[in-house]
Amino acid sequence: MINIKFPDQSIRQYSEGVTGLDIARSISEGLARNVLAIKVNGEVWDATRPIFQDASIRLLTWDDDEGKATMWHSSAHLMAEAIESLYPGVKFGVGPDIENGFYYDIDFGDYQISSDDFKKIEDRMMEFARQKQEFKRRNVSKDEALEYFRRKGDEYKVELINDLEDGSITFYESGQFTDLCRGPHLPNTSPIKAVKLLSTAGAYWRGDEKRKMLTRIYGITFPKAEMLAEFLNMLEEAKKRDHRKIGKELDLFHFSARVGNGLPLWTPRGALLRERLMDFLKKELYKRGYVLVASPHIGNVNLYKTSGHYEKYGADSFRPISTPEPGEEFMLKPMNCPHHCEIYNRKPMSYKELPQRYAEFGTVYRYEQSGVLHGLTRVRGFTQDDAHIFCRPDQLKEEFIGVIDLVIFLFKTFNFNNFITQVSLRDPDNKAKYIGTDENWDKAEQAIIEAAEEKNLNPILAKGEAAFYGPKLDFIVKDAIGRKWQLSTIQVDYNLPERFELEYIGADNQRHRPIMIHRAIFGSIERFVAVMLEHTAGKLPLWLAPTQVIILPVSEKYQIYAENVSQLLKNSEIRSLIDDRNEKIGKKIRDAELQHIPYMLIVGEKEEMNNTVSVRKQGQGDMGSFSIKEFMDAVNNQVQDFL
């Protein structure tokens, strides 16, 4: 007998060789039907794999991320089986589960697969799923594995196997399909009750653009048909919230091929929104001891050679600008930091003057590959809400805490209540590839982790994810429909202080090297606007709305009164418009609602007589009648914290 410990710490005894499925069945038949996999001592196993030793276990169902992952991984096999049966001779690359579903990279030879083929494949997948095909795990020797796929003519699998250790290789068989696979998998295909293939895409074999491009097919499966319907609804909702669509509808920004792709043009309304965001942030920066600096859009090539950016952005980015002076070249700045380093460098700095916190809404230019451009989230010219903090090593933690506070304050302000954080640390097995001393790295990593813990961030620790120049802390927000966006980043940099020979004079009268912290809260204004629009579905808060109030005269007779109201609002710095079109009030309200204008003021005979406005709040309807002053006070009250 062996002892099996459950998540609630209770222990039950089972005979050796018991499987997850057996354990589930010993609890209830219902659980046995729902169990997709089992976690054994922290490792996810097939629910059908026998357990021979004492173990802590957790039965995994659809409600567990690992349960979903197992199902989607098995679904990738199911899709591969369906595709192999429909298109014999295709070759398979890799087919993992991903955050929302799974994909498989496939070499279809000469056949050009398209979404028209999806229905056929989905039907075949469901047919196989209903057959309740079992997933059978089998250990194979490297020779046997190679032999199998050589005979099958699948060079991709052969390549994968060649990279594996003999003795660690497993095959999974389901129906007519055998795949090289680590697993785990479902006991059988029956939990898969709904299938949807989502898209095709080209994907380089092993992510290497020099190698062959395979066809990737994305799909998702569910244990219930209703869940698929829900998922498809969510996709619809995401489409409705697409910032590119909202940006057009609300007339915020525009792209012109004549200006150049990836170069956003901000319309009057959009520019206003940007200004509001930047003004708000500036005010916070002053409060928190930052100082604004400013630098030009170009800098001498030598600046970027010193910083190392030339190497990174020189060849594949906008080409340097030449001048009448032979040999003289300037670059559009891809980063603000070199300029800020030179601002720091302008005079000897005392330890008493640190930290220096330089902030700039700096517009930078990077020649992104045409295929990656995407609305406002990926562009070629964008404005970072950038800042660089130059501090002493003993100030690092405190500075981190300061930035974390600012980030949290802003997330709260913008209603991003759901976010995760990640600390990127260096790879402990490969310390050589990082610049900076061992001691400094240890201290910095420690400082970041401590700062994050003090702020209860509960960060994910990602070893080996740090840049070569320093560890960092990233903030990833989840928007209203659960999508993740990386916004804020705080990065330690040992590299630039070195390259720019930054110094301060310490209390010991010796020269010391300051530490530099890069930090951006919004990331870029462009991206932040995009995320805001998708998060709010275009319903911007009052203080950000380009038009805060629209005055709707019931008929032309009240035009003069409407203008009077408008003037009063303007005097009070409330952004308003009059809808003086010859339309009925219902129509004007409808259009204002669709434009998500926070307040509508209906004015007619009653209002003109009593010097009032009838207030309608966007999304909520009629709020009743108020004096103009009452209304203005209420508006000013709501926005005052943001001015």
Next chain:
RNA sequence: GCCGAUGUAGCUCAGCUGGUAGAGCAGCUGAUUUGUAAUCAGCCGGCCGGCGGUUCGAGUCCGUCCAUCGGCUCCA
């Protein structure tokens, strides 16, 4: 950049197997003078993404370039 798809009026879209462009919304004009999510009528508006080709004839077929979309890769 690469793979695939798409590109028709300011916006959203229709236009079958090639015969020379259509709707709704927006805009303009007029009528109506309106009370909390679409008043009616008329009008304007298109080198059918650009360039080449096939054809008597191309929005429709072919090539090419550009842009957009979904991915790969990269990143804010």
